[in-house]
Amino acid sequence: MRYDQLTDSQRRAVFHIEGPLLVLAGPGSGKTRVITYRIAALIDSGVRPYNICAITFTNKAADEMRQRVFALGTAAGAHISTFHSLCVRILRRYAAQAEIRSNFSIYNKTDQSRCIKQAVKDCNLDTANFRPARMLDAISTLKNKLIDVAQLKADADDFFSQTLAKIYGRYQQILSEANAVDFDDLLMRTASLLQNCSGICTELGERFKFLLIDEYQDTNHAQYKIAKALVSQHSNICATGDPDQSIYRWRGADIRNILAFENDWPEATIVKLEENFRSTPNILEAADRLISFNENRKQKKLIATRPQGSDVVISTVEDELQEAEAVALRVKELSDEGASLNDMAVFYRVNAMSRVLEEAFIRNKIPYQIVRGVEFYGRKEIRDLLGYLKVLVNPNDEIALLRVINTPARGIGKTTIDKVRAYGSAHNITLFEALEKAAGIDSLSKAPKAKIAVFVSLIKQFKKDTEAKVAPLAQRVFVESGLQQALQVLGIDGLDALENVNELINSAAQYDTQTEEPSLIDYLQQIALFSDVDSYDRSRGAVALMTLHAAKGLEFENVFIIGVEDGLLPHERSYSPHNDDEEEIEEERRLFFVGITRAKTALNISCAQYRTIRGQMLRTIPSPFLFELGIEITEPEAGDSAAQDYLHDSIAKFRPDQLVRHKTFGLGRVKVFIDMGDDSIVVVRFNTGQTKSLMVKYAGLSQQ
DNA sequence: CTGAAATTTTTTTTT
DNA sequence: AAAATTTCAG
Numbered sequence A: 001m002r003y004d005q006l007t008d009s010q011r012r013a014v015f016h017i018e019g020p021l022l023v024l025a026g027p028g029s030g031k032t033r034v035i036t037y038r039i040a041a042l043i044d045s046g047v048r049p050y051n052i053c054a055i056t057f058t059n060k061a062a063d064e065m066r067q068r069v070f071a072l073g074t075a076a077g078a079h080i081s082t083f084h085s086l087c088v089r090i091l092r093r094y095a096a097q098a099e100i101r102s103n104f105s106i107y108n109k110t111d112q113s114r115c116i117k118q119a120v121k122d123c124n125l126d127t128a129n130f131r132p133a134r135m136l137d138a139i140s141t142l143k144n145k146l147i148d149v150a151q152l153k154a155d156a157d158d159f160f161s162q163t164l165a166k167i168y169g170r171y172q173q174i175l176s177e178a179n180a181v182d183f184d185d186l187l188m189r190t191a192s193l194l195q196n197c198s199g200i201c202t203e204l205g206e207r208f209k210f211l212l213i214d215e216y217q218d219t220n221h222a223q224y225k226i227a228k229a230l231v232s233q234h235s236n237i238c239a240t241g242d243p244d245q246s247i248y249r250w251r252g253a254d255i256r257n258i259l260a261f262e263n264d265w266p267e268a269t270i271v272k273l274e275e276n277f278r279s280t281p282n283i284l285e286a287a288d289r290l291i292s293f294n295e296n297r298k299q300k301k302l303i304a305t306r307p308q309g310s311d312v313v314i315s316t317v318e319d320e321l322q323e324a325e326a327v328a329l330r331v332k333e334l335s336d337e338g339a340s341l342n343d344m345a346v347f348y349r350v351n352a353m354s355r356v357l358e359e360a361f362i363r364n365k366i367p368y369q370i371v372r373g374v375e376f377y378g379r380k381e382i383r384d385l386l387g388y389l390k391v392l393v394n395p396n397d398e399i400a401l402l403r404v405i406n407t408p409a410r411g412i413g414k415t416t417i418d419k420v421r422a423y424g425s426a427h428n429i430t431l432f433e434a435l436e437k438a439a440g441i442d443s444l445s446k447a448p449k450a451k452i453a454v455f456v457s458l459i460k461q462f463k464k465d466t467e468a469k470v471a472p473l474a475q476r477v478f479v480e481s482g483l484q485q486a487l488q489v490l491g492i493d494g495l496d497a498l499e500n501v502n503e504l505i506n507s508a509a510q511y512d513t514q515t516e517e518p519s520l521i522d523y524l525q526q527i528a529l530f531s532d533v534d535s536y537d538r539s540r541g542a543v544a545l546m547t548l549h550a551a552k553g554l555e556f557e558n559v560f561i562i563g564v565e566d567g568l569l570p571h572e573r574s575y576s577p578h579n580d581d582e583e584e585i586e587e588e589r590r591l592f593f594v595g596i597t598r599a600k601t602a603l604n605i606s607c608a609q610y611r612t613i614r615g616q617m618l619r620t621i622p623s624p625f626l627f628e629l630g631i632e633i634t635e636p637e638a639g640d641s642a643a644q645d646y647l648h649d650s651i652a653k654f655r656p657d658q659l660v661r662h663k664t665f666g667l668g669r670v671k672v673f674i675d676m677g678d679d680s681i682v683v684v685r686f687n688t689g690q691t692k693s694l695m696v697k698y699a700g701l702s703q704q
Numbered sequence B: 001c002t003g004a005a006a007t008t009t010t011t012t013t014t015t
Numbered sequence C: 001a002a003a004a005t006t007t008c009a010g
Helices: A007-015 A031-044 A059-071 A084-093 A109-122 A134-143 A149-155 A159-177 A181-198 A198-207 A223-229 A281-291 A319-337 A349-362 A374-378 A380-393 A398-403 A414-426 A433-434 A447-461 A470-480 A483-488 A489-512 A520-528 A581-596 A624-628 A642-649
Strands: A021-025 A051-058 A079-082 A105-106 A180-182 A210-213 A238-240 A270-274 A313-317 A344-348 A366-370 A544-547 A556-561 A599-608 A610-613 A617-619 A657-660 A666-674 A681-686 A691-695
Touching: A007 A031, A007 A270, A021 A031, A021 A556, A031 A051, A031 A059, A031 A210, A031 A238, A031 A483, A051 A059, A051 A109, A051 A198, A051 A374, A079 A084, A084 A181, A084 A223, A105 A398, A105 A520, A109 A180, A109 A238, A134 A159, A134 A181, A134 A223, A134 A380, A134 A624, A149 A313, A159 A180, A180 A181, A181 A198, A181 A223, A181 A238, A181 A581, A198 A223, A238 A520, A281 A599, A281 A624, A313 A319, A319 A349, A319 A556, A319 A599, A344 A349, A349 A366, A349 A666, A380 A398, A380 A447, A380 A470, A380 A483, A380 A489, A380 A520, A398 A433, A414 A433, A414 A447, A433 A447, A447 A470, A470 A483, A470 A489, A470 A520, A483 A489, A489 A520, A556 A581, A556 A666, A581 A599, A599 A617
Parallel strands: A021 A238, A021 A270, A051 A079, A051 A210, A105 A180, A210 A238, A313 A599, A344 A544, A344 A556, A366 A544, A556 A599
Antiparallel strands: A610 A617, A657 A666, A666 A681, A681 A691
16 A cells, blocks of 8 residues: 555556566656555565665765655665675675774775885885875775786786785785775675675575665766675665766776676666656756767656756856855845755865855855865864874774874873884784884884873783773863863863864764664774765755765755866866877766756756966866756846845944954954944954954955 | 974866 | 964064
């Protein structure tokens, strides 16, 4: 009875129980609903929830899927997570066979970058010729293709590959000494575990009798291999996705996985979902015309089911300031007409574009949220506290140890650390072990030895608590490590940081209550896999600002896509000097397609004539994609449109304690504001220590 | 050893 | 323009 609302093709996907199934689902085709109902149908047909594994693209999507399944009234217990989370679970469970200790650290970009620099240095190579970022990229590509060091060494036939093999080898060695893995390792290690240990492969195949993978167009080779291994006994795989929405090629996603599904599983049933229940015909026509310019694709229809709506608007504006102002004004209008801010979003190609928007939203007093969750965990104070926690769980984690050993400053400087490291590598022990034996290191004088001893005992004190709940321990570490005091003495400058740490401890407390068996290991491994959209809260009554990539899988009544200019979308880097030009341009086109198809009823696209890029105001060229939409482009109105006026007709007002930024003095806080219309004066105390009285009209202060 | 200042580098998207 | 890194002064 509860399946009544499904269309025929959705029904076919939902009730296909046994054997391989590929659901080619266009945007807005109710794919998520199909997956949810399919899980329910499986359970209705007698499958135990325990035997179902659904893989989503983000943690957020996994959370929502769990809630949806729960809302259908089916028994809980199906495993629903991202590929990476699943791999963490598997690697922890079969740590011994995977040749890893289960308390492994997961290294992010910053950590990886430290390791690769060390690796290049250890190989006696110059970081100018072997750019760390490029090396990491190359290694990531190799890992996604499941090429390990030994294989690269065997295949390397030119100088670059041979050198890369050396760096790769050393990099892996550094990670393994730190008992750490990077994101790609999670997949690669799981893939090789499944390949080399047939017992484990069988065991997991029996556990997960039904595998569902969403966003299959964005799986990479490693994920493909893992999926294949998991279903090797029963072939109960259901992949859902849309080749036209593949936007992660640069990260190793291989669109061939979805295009060649029928080759892998010749008996596969294929269901196409071409009806679109999301967008108005206007929007769909634009999307369809755009994507049809891609050569490399399978024909697919976009069938509109909604009645015709308003036109898609493409407007040209003077520069990014006016673009942002125009968006803000339109948001206000819509909001005044009764539209919900929750249901509006602005998409852009690069994160740097959010700043101007943010200022416009603040100026217009419109609530907004920038969807960038990982940024929170990148803050200094957060990484410092997490650094301590990581050391507690995994004392081999040298990156974390080096981070916290002298944070807050406790007189253990570079020279001291270098001596201890030298001792450590000479005696083939880890840095932490060397610190424990610091008293016996001859090259150290008395003072540093004492300081090290204090640090070591501090860590050992904390360690007694690692089995308990996370939040109290985090709180204790924050206080007793001296981090809290270091922030408190900063006074007003440390308030934001203190606030952030509080937020972290709160979220840890939430983890403690929501998780069945909370543990510090699990907590750290989970937050390492946090993604941008995971922080998005649709109920916050705020307009969402995010990159086009983050927009994947979401939908909004009103969508704005800004900066549709050549060099930005398509991004200049996709006109790479080397190979595959067309492939990359097509991916950019798909990215635009994804953005457009998020819109339910109104879509505003804009393109500025000038844009400030890296501090320089440059003339732009409209994106070639704009002309592919088949929509007339609105030129900027001559004279005084509302958007052009805001800079001239209103002198900004400030209030005491407000944060402002000055071009040369930097950040400061308003002490006094004297409102005299055009001649208003503002007194600001800058972080440099100086206090200045400025004429508002000349100061060029930006509100923070 | 520390913190500030000067210099250099990097500039797409992110699980 | 912002971030990362190195150098410098105390």
